[in-house]
Amino acid sequence: MRLSLLALPLLLFAVPASAQQAVSSPDRLMHEQMLTLDTHLDTPVLFERRGWNFDQWHEYDWDNSQVDIARMEAGGLDGGFFVIYTPQGPLTPEGMAKARENALMRAAAIQRVVSANPDKLGFAYTADDAARLHREGKRIVYQSIENSYPLGNDVSLLPTFYRLGVRMASPAHNGSNQFSDSARPRPGDPVHNGLSTLGRQWVAEMNRLGMVVDGSHASDAAISQMIDLSKTPIVLSHHGPKAMFDHPRNIPDDLMRKLARSGGVMQMNTLFLVPMASVEGRDSIEERQAGWETMTPEQRRRLVADRSALDARAPQSFATIDLFMRSLLHAIKVMGVDHVGIGADWDGGGGLAGMKDITGLPIITARLRTAGYSPADIEKIWSGNTLRLLRQAERHAAGARK
């Protein structure tokens, strides 16, 4: 409650000072008028946090959150794919049952949050729904699955998630699983040299249902196989170019070109553009952060101070806006403007120095404008390319049903 009161003056101005300085009025207006989507919003991890309300303004410096309805309004973000994320656990019946529970509870939380805000949020199930909800003045809630581990040893739960509204899914996360090798395998993981047999069935079922295959977090070999196997172009929902920084979660230019040739899209991530600062004490800060809601005001003050001190010691954790823009422009140069978008991993570890939450998004639009891109091209980057993939997936599924 105190946070919302503190945030009131910000809400009245609608744009934080930092963004106002960087973005001209015409650029801001352009940003407001176009349809903007981010393909990887990890925000549902916060939906079950006690005392955290998606409907209220929050401050990154207080609770590390980056997306809520108020900041979507302030940052001109119309919507995106809200993620049902499950961390990779053991490939046992117990592990899979626990993962299934995690994913279903997350899905239920998304249902609750959208239902509780009928005037501000709306579920989108088709590509056309985005424009309709935008006209109605509602934020657009697509859903996606990050890590199909919760599906278990068959794909029979995928139609259920489809019926719940999920329209995009990735086979794996950190750690290889029953579907796919991961870009970041762990010791003892299964090795499929890309997708497993079950992973190939998974691609076929995704196509049959009309869902967009998401290769992010899978190994390069698995991504390449998804491009080959999928009947409709795939997305990398939050990914980056290895040319900018050599990290297993980024892909080389030739794979980017293969993706573009197939009609696919890479959504530019803010993560993995600089070395992750492995700073001593970061884990303990995050552990304390998890207990935020039960902390005394004094404990909260101390935590914020400790985190600030840590951030001051390790400022290199976040890429700069400049580096992000160079990466985005590199991707456009390699793949073409029809094959690049934005999936910044908000609330999943994303963010930039000078853009700690989504209120700064108009800066990206302004920078693209400065780089010479037309409003039409910029809107492709913000939503058009993603919606094209979804439309292709829909049409394939509708055709296959005939």
Place this chain on the structure above:
Amino acid sequence: MRLSLLALPLLLFAVPASAQQAVSSPDRLMHEQMLTLDTHLDTPVLFERRGWNFDQWHEYDWDNSQVDIARMEAGGLDGGFFVIYTPQGPLTPEGMAKARENALMRAAAIQRVVSANPDKLGFAYTADDAARLHREGKRIVYQSIENSYPLGNDVSLLPTFYRLGVRMASPAHNGSNQFSDSARPRPGDPVHNGLSTLGRQWVAEMNRLGMVVDGSHASDAAISQMIDLSKTPIVLSHHGPKAMFDHPRNIPDDLMRKLARSGGVMQMNTLFLVPMASVEGRDSIEERQAGWETMTPEQRRRLVADRSALDARAPQSFATIDLFMRSLLHAIKVMGVDHVGIGADWDGGGGLAGMKDITGLPIITARLRTAGYSPADIEKIWSGNTLRLLRQAERHAAGARK
């Protein structure tokens, strides 16, 4: 919309004329003041019906529905167990996957409806939650599972439903399944002579979680075994005495006595007290009813007329209020007032001649008063006995966790 406008005068008076005639002001006041729950509200089957809103007043004569928030207010029903019902299908992997999807979608619909009405509805997870929500002026939403068929060939999904808030479940419905023989088996069904081995594991898992075992729809042998096996007393959430009418869904007095001795509770059903009128044309009327939302006004008028004509030809479909009360009093006589309650199968085929929906419920309170029961006893029947079972289940689970 037209229906709600028509219903406005009724809402202003809060009680329909029929109930007003039958219930004195003191009895009505008593009914309003006590905590009333029904243990088997099938209303969630309507939550996904297009154009039907739980928040609005509906008329039974128009859409055959029996429960909504407005009528809960008018009939003084504070809440109940909202059912996740799944019809019995084939015991195949495909059948079970489809059933799982049905149950999860129904659970999601309940989450949506409760979230969309935060001022009027609240989820109850413990026995104590009922009184708290009652004080807050909110209708009490417990959840139950009718037919555990969707769980598949193990019980690993039961904790997920528990986390979603489900606190009561029955093993089977019409047709025996992987857990239990049904009171109404079908040709070719498996035969377990009561519960299967998996059914016994199911009882143990129900106890471990702190859920109330519901024997309704199971065979008498299975009910008897559940009484023996369960660590806490079981409920028959919508059931009747065979002494009133010889139907497989009713139980003999000796099984009622065994249930009472074990501490269990039978919740009096309105169904199976008279022969079900198997009237030609009933199925086709129900089929037409399902298409209500897409019908023209003229088609609706014709359907309502046809149904009225059919009801006139077959008035014996519903038991009378008198017969229901005789059955309830018989159950109390056999089992004692601590072991009987009300689960009328609203929106699941229940209802009485002269009480087509829940607006007439104060009549039951008035009749119990006339029969000489004290307010304290009547409240046991309306909620106390059920909440005792839930509290016992909670305490057992809490003790087992220690």
